[in-house]
Amino acid sequence: METLETLFRSFETGIRSAKALKPKQYLKSIGLEYSDLRIGFNSGQFHHRKTLESKEAFEMLGVITKSDAGVRDESFTAYTVFGRYGLIFPLLDSNSRIVNFFALRFDLDKKKQEYLNSEGIYPAYPHPLTKKLYLAPTVIDCASLMQSRVLDQREAVMALHDGELLEQHLEAIKSLNELEVIIIFKR
Template sequence: MENLEMLFQSFETGIRSAKATKPKEYLKNIGLDYAELRIGFNSGQFHHNRDQEFKDRFEALGMLKKSDAGVRDDTMTPYTAFGRYGLIFPLVDKENRIVNYFALRFKLETPKEEYLNSEGIYPTYPNTLTKRLYIAPTVIDCASLMQSKTLENREAVIALHNGELLPQHLEAIKALHELEEIIIIKR
């Protein structure tokens, strides 16, 4: 998933862009700070002016889907990007490699949350010495708890995936040999 790592770096650069005023404003409104958390912004244009091999790699990952939108040049294939004009949060595997994205498309009439796939954990697999684990219902709830700085030493938080506890969550929990308490946060 090396391509997701590289792409997320471009999303992190995107959120820091002077042009990214709307994503920064939205983050401020929901109380999250991209300087403290790993958050990126996908303008939906990462594939523009790239060769077909690049586009094929990201189509295989689900980041691009062929579209029937009209284009000026009939020789071009139009694409729709996953999480277009959205805030992007990375999900990681046990080796801390980005294997999935959570997108919050905030500019729609009703904000839409979506995952690229069903892999990974947000924000990361908990340290094996974790004593207290918080399980948050969403990535946004998880990010809010992390940013609140209320977690103490040997405490961790993970987000459910669309409200579900997936096999990778159970695997991560079973690896916590000093776990004393699990706190499930409900909305």
């Protein structure tokens, strides 16, 4: 069965590929290192050479949708792929399972950021003993703060969903028994 977990592992392999030069260059340009953070690369080909059952599972996950684009062989089905040729960041639920992806499509005329759905938190739900919580407006801002290594023990960071505080963020905050301060970054 195809899951977001197994798919993300393939994206992590993709970013490590020798062919993934542009994604690595882009990450370097924004000061992020894929070996320090959970970042993957979606070349848009993960569904190629897969069984019909796998493709149906990917459709159920929402990572591919049937397209009416032309194909050279009528026996093939064209698909639109979520986050094609983009950097992929996993969002987790309270049980640390991947339930969503954030994609940064950096190689377009105008960069495009998109979420697969509205579930989960990046990078994860904070530890219950967190004393200081930072709320970053975007996944990229959150990853930058984590990459900087300025967080001390009992400090955590969460990315808002396109700058929006969602129900899962409130749930996470309410679960922090020793929380003393919340610091909100604005853009």
